[in-house]
Amino acid sequence: MEPGAPPTAATLAAWIRLLLGDQFPESTNGVWQPGDGRPLRRLGVALAGSASVAAAARDASVDALLLHRPWWLETLPPEMAVLAFHEALDNRLTTGNNPWLAAALGFTLGETISEQQDRPLVCLAHALQPLSVGDLLAHLDAQFPGSVFNIWKALPPSEPIHTIALANAMRPTLVALAAHRGATLYLTGTLRPAAQVTLLQTSMMAVGLGHEAIERWGLRWLTTAIQTHFPIEIVWLD
Helix, strand or coil: CCCCCCCCHHHHHHHHHHHHCCCCCHHHEEEEECCCCCCCCEEEEEEECCHHHHHHHHHHCCCEEEEEECCCCCCCCCCCEEEEECHHHHHHCCCCCCHHHHHHCCEEEEEEEEEECCEEEEEEEEEEEEEEHHHHHHHHHHHCCCCCCEEECCCCCCCEEEEEEEECCCCHHHHHHHHHCCCCEEEECCCCHHHHHHHHCCCCEEEECCHHHHHHHHHHHHHHHHHHHCCCEEEECC
């Protein structure tokens, strides 16, 4: 493929797998429907497949669809390609092993403190420069505009933050381990009541970004990365 040329579905899928990691199942992290092999100039994007997304894709005349969850997608024209990235997005572009989110919040991703099936479940991230709770909440507002966060045990806005835990799960053992390793804030998608008592026994606060909000952040980040490398128009369909 020439530099700057529109990719095919297969080329784009291979590029995303190289970016996010090729250890994820190809059946749900790659080409879901091959299409006719045309260069992709208009890419429809949505979190999940549905009848309404399929209808919007047809109306928008996109060359291909990029979905996080491809299930429940109504039949599309055979010439339209579908790319799905489920586990890769969950594991690399939500909370957890996500250096890009850490950087957007003013941190650098550090060591893993918990793994599941050889994949990082909780990672520590360290502040690049002095940061307060108020600063971090402002960064979160900028990265997740319009979102309402769930906050447990709010700390004073001036409280300094040196280390946070980016977590793909919230369990008592994970919360205790993050606090023991010096995290001031536990950042995850959904706050779990089973871990609340443990959190209250630590010096940490916790912020739940919302399951769908963090998935949308990941999909937005991915489409921005795609557009920096390929001349593709992005059409949001949901």
